[in-house]
Amino acid sequence: MPHPPPGTYDAIVIGGGHNGLVTAAYLARAGKKVLVLEKRPRVGGAAVTEEIFPGFKFTMFSYVVSLLRPEIIRDLDLPRHGLHVLPLESTVTPMENGDYLAAWGDHDETRRELCRHSPRDAEAYDEYGRLMHHMAHAVRPILGMVPPDPTSFDPRDLLALLRLGKHFRGLGAERLHALVKLMTMSSADFLDEWFETDVLKATKSASGIIGTFLGPRSPGTAYVLLHHYMGELDGVFRAWGFAKGGTGAVSEAIASAARGFGAEIRCDAPVARVLVKGGRATGVALENGDEFSAKVVVSGLDPRRTFLQLLEERELPADFVSDIKRFKFRGSSGKVNVALDALPSFTCMPGVGRQHRGAFSISPSLEYVERAYDDAKYGEFSRRPYMDIVFPSMIDPGMAPPGKHVMSVFVQYAPYNLNGGWNDTKREAFGDAVINTIESFAPGLKSHILHRQVLTPADIERITGLTEGNIFQGELALHQLFFMRPAAGWAKFRTPVRAYYQCGAGTHPGGGIMGASGRLAALAILGDGA
């Protein structure tokens, strides 16, 4: 390959989120001259660590790691670049009656705890775990595969479809049926077939609603349950983990790997548009007017920005534009970051102890979570929301000043399209609902609060650029997955504009700090001989 003239690149990656960085690293690793352009002062997108209050560091948006693909960790040698994941070992769910349900790192202890609630469920728990493990295995090859185009008559697509069919048939009847159920059912219905303890079903089903605008009784949530199970697969991360230094450290490690392969990363460099000549992307223009040319342009932004903001509509086929316009985002999650002078004590498990090294799940019953969804369905934030609470300073003391703590609260639901729109008053009211709800399970919390930051989907959109604040760059709904992500016929990371590619979570296989989209996009670009 001839070396490009100075000032031009083999590839420009728009957006320094973790997927963009992964794409850049893989392209640079293959010897390409790569430039990453990030609009914010730091890389990471929604995976950033920031010192929001002096001495208190927060993983501002995302908060846990488990889905990062092991082949990426291996290929990019991320541990050498500072990636260090600390296990998040337990989940405690406080119940309304003062009791709790806990899952501990130790399997036998969890089993004894479940037995306390229901011996039958303790029995089913292992069998359920085995099934989900098998299902995650069954789906894993799909995560690492470029989706075939079901509408094409290209023999390669037909062959890939056949191979896919063969893969599923190879699972055997029982697992195939379980997979169909997981793809189509609600997490509540799916769990109803296994368990009787309500608080167990509520806590399990919560991972089926994360990032969606659906409730535990909405069909389609069982798939998200499985999506979140993937992380429990590989030897690398046995469970949900917390990156030392926060999720920003994951981004930094990938960025460091990319730089190590020779990629150039520029922050404070917002891209205004993609330059297109004769149906072919030739480079990008920054908001300040600077232009860079490249043989290939890759967007790590979500589909709406990738196509409707960075390009002119006339550069795209009309039916594709309408497909992208109806791609659903509907951000539903908020985040509350709190600086504490001491850890709160939960009524169900008084004092401070190992429980604070894990997560607290505010999901006391299925009805509780479902009602939280009902509020959002009609345009209000949940008065009593579902929350996933972690204390990163308990796992990585470097996150807060000595003796002090940070609390990270992932909250659902906070609908992007709030009735009357979001404003400062609404944001604080939402923050109050969050704190008051936690306070009801941990009286005294309020007196320990030094600072709090409340982020609504509107804030997430404003700061990171994620459309409608959707943390997955588009809902993980069945009709927006695999060869439909982001649009039928355009799920192979290519776009209708030649030399313009997409690599964000808005492409297959989707969100979570997984990096799979970024890797597959890089492989597709390299495969096209760019």
Next chain:
Amino acid sequence: MRLPPAVRWDAIVIGADVNGLVAAHYLARAGRRVLVVDGWEKADTRPDVGWVPPQIVRELGLGGLKIEHPDPWIAAPLEGGGRLELWRDVAKSAESIRRVSPGDAAKWPEFCARMRRLAGVLEALYVRPAPDVETREIGELLRMAGLGLHVRRLGKQTVIDLLRILPMSIAELLDDWFENDTLKGVLGAAGVWHLRQGPRAGGTAFNFLHHHVGSPAGVFRPPRSTLAAALAAMPGVEVRRGTEPAVVAVGGRATGVRIGGDEFSAAVVVSSANPQQTFEPLKAQLDAEFVRAVGNIKMRACVVRGSSGGNGSRAPLCVAPSLDYLERAYDDAKYGRPSAQPYVEAVGGGTELHVQYAATVDAGLAARVATALGVSTDQVTLEAPNGHLYHGELTLDQILFMRPVPGWSRYRTPIEALYLCGPGTHPGGGIAGAAGRNAARVILKET
């Protein structure tokens, strides 16, 4: 007529409903001696709602059968007075919609054509047993490949529509197309028919298309016929009513049917009853996995039927003024209550009511239905539902090769010589006789 129990029948069919009778007549036509038994004293005289596959009309010689669609097929009160009426004639409906939304009127013909094409794909799927995805048989594989080719020949847009729309919620689908709440309410109601799900639930777009099957483009309520009555009047099978029948099986093989104190023996037993009911007396002979799967079939009753006396309206009247109205009606059901403001549809001038969501008839329901229809409470008569009309909700995890339970979609059961042929099997309720015909064809091939 008292039948001597000593007679051995070639086949006994449980259930004198459309599917049971269709299965019975197909078996009889092939020369089998068939007895049909039904627990109900009297035949249900209500019209049969749902597509009657033309194959059944042709093969059973039902040339005189009347299959009807009211015209207009629906009328919905408009907020500012007046009604939105939708007709068999697509252009006439568009005219009617134009008064509430010119934008929606412009999209109506295209919407109708696209939905019609998808319903056509379902029709092709419904007149045969569900594709067997686990098969190693070359014939079945070829059939599936043929079906795939058939769909692809309908064009790229149809393939995309199928993949995209089937798993969607009816609310998302309608929001993609239309803006008018009344129109979306009328169409959205078809998406939740006999489903304890709201219009925002994934898979309700499929349920909408399922109920479009057999209707011309632009008509989104199933046709109505008198298929069961026509079959009951047809010679060739014995029908015995009045006592609840139960399957008798010995050592994992069905030997006949018990009715009261009498036992009737048969070479084959075919049940159009609810799978849970059918298998209840046979549990000891079934493996635990199968019993669990049958127990897991979701069939949560949610529709109350009844009548409201004549309201003089020729067009069926639909009270579901918006998708949010339907969703709120569902919210109540989700927490185990009947809807405070139910979705109500009155057909045949009020002679038939469809009230959703309610699993039982509580004290205030009649009054709430009366309010919705604008009639007086004493005009409304409601009957508590006798289980789920479809013997299993038509959710995506309970259709095709997953219906009635995964691995047993081909009318056969783990009990030898016992077959299912009811709406609990593929293609499910709302299709008149397809399951009965599919089942009979399997039985004739296998026994």
